[in-house]
Structure formats: C-alpha cells, structure tokens
Amino acid sequence: MSSTSSTSGLSTTGLNILSGFNAGASGLGINVSSLVSGLVSASSGPLNNLKTQLTTNQSQISAYGSIQSSLASLYSATQNLYGTGSAITAQNVSSTASSVATATSDGTAVTGSHTIAVTQLAATQSLTSAGFSTTDFTFNGSLSITVGSGSATNVTIASGSSLADVVKDINNANTGVTASIVNDGTQNHLVLTSANSGTANAFTVTGTDTTGSNLASLNWNASSTAANTNTSGTITANGSPNSSYLSYTTPLNAALTIDGIATTEPSNTVSGALQGVTLSLVSTGTSTLSVSLNTSSIDSAISSFVTAYNSTHSTLRGLTAYDTSTKTAGVLNGDVIPNSLQNQLSAMLSTTFSQMSTGLGSAYQGTGSFTSLADLGVSLNSDGTLSLNTATLNSAMASNPTGALAGFSDFGQTLNNFLDAQLNTTSGTIATATTTLKSQAKLITDQETAMQAHLDALQAQYTAQFTALETVLSQMSSTSSYLNAQFAAMSR
Secondary structure, three states: HHHHHHHHHEEEEEEEHOOOEEEEEEEEEEOHHHHHHHHHOOHOOOOOOOOHHHHHHHHHHHHHHHHHHHHHHHHHHHHHHHOOOHHHHHHHEEEEOOOOOOEEOOOOOHHHHHHHEEOOOOOOOEEEEEEEOOOOOEEEEEEEEOOOOOOOOEEEEEEEOOOOHHHHHHHHHOOOEEEEEEEOOOOOOEEEEEOOOOOHHHHHEEEEEEOOOOOHHOOOOOOOOEEEEOOOOOOOEOOEEEEEEEEOOOOEEEEEEOEEEEEEEOOEEEEEOOEEEEEEEOOEEEEEEEEEEHHHHHHHHHHHHHHHHHHHHHHHHHHEOOOOOOEEOOOOEEEEEEEEHHHHHHHOOOHHHHHHHHOOOOOOOOOOOOOOHHHOOOOEEEOOEEEEEHHHHHHHHHHOOHHHHHHHHHHHHHHHHHHHHHHHHOOOOHHHHHHHHHHHHHHHHHHHHHHHHHHHHHHHHHHHHHHHHHHHHHHHHHHHHHHHHHHHHHOO
C-alpha cells in the first residue's frame, strides 16, 4: 500500500528522471542524456522565472514606447492651438483688386476691411551704358560702387578684361548691384541694377583706369550729375561722354495710403504698416482688403487635437485595463505612471480658462461667457474621450473670436507645458520609467546569464558522473554474464 502511494506521488520531473534507467536485454542500463536532461530541467525553475520576468520587462518597455509616441503626436497637435502662425489663428485675406495689391496674414491681424490706395510703386535704380564693341574694348583698373549710405566696394578689373569679365567681377563682389549685358544687335551694353528697390538703395559708380578710359566712362553719381540728352538720345553727365548712359531709372519708394494714412515704403512688399498683414503691391490704384478668420483651418486644428487626444486616451486605457471576462490585464495594469497621466489629462480638460491663465502667470485675455473648453465645443465624455461640436465652435468663433482664441491659447500652452515635461528625454516621466525598466532588464539578464552558466556546469557534472556510472554498470553486467556462464558450466 505504501509502495503504491509513493509511486503515484512522484512528480512528473521525478518520473522523467527515473525513465533514464531502463532494464535492457543485457541487464540494467542508463540513458545518460535523458537522465541528465531531466535533472537539469528540475533545476531550471529559477531560470524560467527570470526569462518570464525579462519578457514582461521588455513588454513594459515597449508599452512606454507606445505612450511616448502617442504623447508626441498629442504634443504636435497641441502646437496648433496657440501662438502666432498656428493653424487656429489662421486668417483669410481677400482683395477687391488683386491687380493693385494682394495680402497675407500671420494670424494677428484685426478682422475687418481696410482700404489700400497705391500712388507709386517702389523701383530699383538701373543704368544702361553706351555701347561697347565686342572686339575693340578691353578694361583694366577698378570700379568703386557705393550703395546708399554704405561703404564703397572696390572691384578689381584685371588687364585685358572683356565686358563679360567686368560683369562677372561685379557680381562676384556682392556690391548690392547686379550687372548684366544687353546686346542691341551690333554692340554690347552694360546694365547695372540695384539689388533692392527704394531711394535708400541708390548707388554711385566710380571707374579708375590703369590704361585707357573705358572704366571711367562708367562713372555715375546722380547727386552731382545733371542728366542731359544729346542729339543721339544718349544721356550724358553735364554733356561729358565720359559718363554717358543710354538710360537711367530712378530708385523710388512705394507711396500708398492705408485707411487714409499715408506712408512710404522702400519695397513693394510691405510689412508692418498694417498689423499682422504683409502687402504685395502690384500697380497703382485702389483696393479693399478684407481680413477674416479661416474657419476651415480652425475646425481642422481642433478636430486633429481631439483625434490625437482620443488616441492617447485609448493607448493609456488599453495598457492599464483589466478585462474581467477574460481575466487578462494590460501590460501596465497597476502601474501608477500611466494612470496618473490619464487623471492629469482629464483634470486639465475640466480646468477653467482663468485657472489656466493663473497657472501660466497671466490673466485670461478673453471676454464673454467662455469659461472652459466645453463652451467652445470641446466636451469630455463619460468614457474619458473628447467630442467636438463644430456648430458650437463656429458660433463661439463668430460671436467672440478674441475670447475663443484666448481660451484655446491658454489651454494649448498649459497642455504644451505638461506634455513637454513628460516627454523630456532626460527628466521626463516616460524617460525616467524607461530608464528604470532598462536597468531592471540588465539585472535580470545578468542573473539569467549566471544561472545559465550554473546549469551548463551542472549538466557537465551530471554527464560525467552518469557516464562513469554507466561504465561501471556495463562492467558489472559483463562480469555477471561471465560468472553466470561459469556457474552454468560447472552445473553440467
């Protein structure tokens, strides 16, 4: 009875070990490989536990990587909720006469209409020289070019230089004046043009010849040169052929009025004259500009934020959830960090704009009845997700754009600061948790390596011992067979 109980009580591992012994035809033998494998397997429990711990650890590191990616996407979507140039501040600017002026906005312009009257466009200074023969003229000396009130730039012209060489030398010197050649069919003309428009960019040219007088013929100083037209149509300086130019375009400032206020600008691209608006002047005339909110861009920015938030919520919830029906838990179930992130994000969505402003160290700049995101169409649902009511959003933007934008700005900055802290690559919550898990992984791996080395040594020890035992048993079996044969012979 006791023998039966003992046999039935053997563990599976024990039976596997015993199976290493077998009664062969020649007597008792040992299956060394099977026996050693069973003994090593019986000692592998701690190693298997370490492998399970490492698998769980790697899953947790991967889970934090998913959180990092999700929060980064939310951070990106948050950037469009505040700040100059963000999608939520986008504006449309239309012109009743785009042939006169067009415009763009950086999002800070005051919505409404503005009348633009252009009476003069800005122009660059341009000089076209008298003709030079393609074969007879060479240059040697220097040109001194001065733009506006700046310092003169000296351009060295090597001996024997052609007009094309002069053009190349001027352009390589970055003088603020560009040079080119125009051919009229028989002669080449040097054309000099200021790089920028406006009277402040008027330029003078002083040529000094080492030999000849060709560079001196390019002298030009509008303030001291009286431009006269001779009988051949050539503009000369006080009638002197040494400063002859076929044509001269005077540098001009743009002249315009904005809502009746006159201003002059050095360029046809006008920034700063009208808050938040950059004008592009095309021709003289009058145009009415209308600045309005870009509701499509605003709707898209808020919708993208809601989608990104819900994705983050889904990620955090999936990693921390426990399914009672299947009795399975998310890889970060019970982890305080993702649960804390969920709670803080949810609380932020319910915070009033005034509280956010206080946290940012300022006062809420909005006016009206907007107190939280819900008043702007962004509501927190019972399951923790967000929903967007575009009708409420558009109504709020239409009735009080300043207050609505101020609310989104405060929320955006508050959430941005929070996410920035979480995503910091050295001190952030995610980085810290990941670093801790990786340190744990190294410890587990080191323990696993040591344990495996121990089992390898144990396997070698068992193999040697049982191989020796098998040899002894084999010898005993041979001796037994010999003695049996002798006894059998003696009994005859």
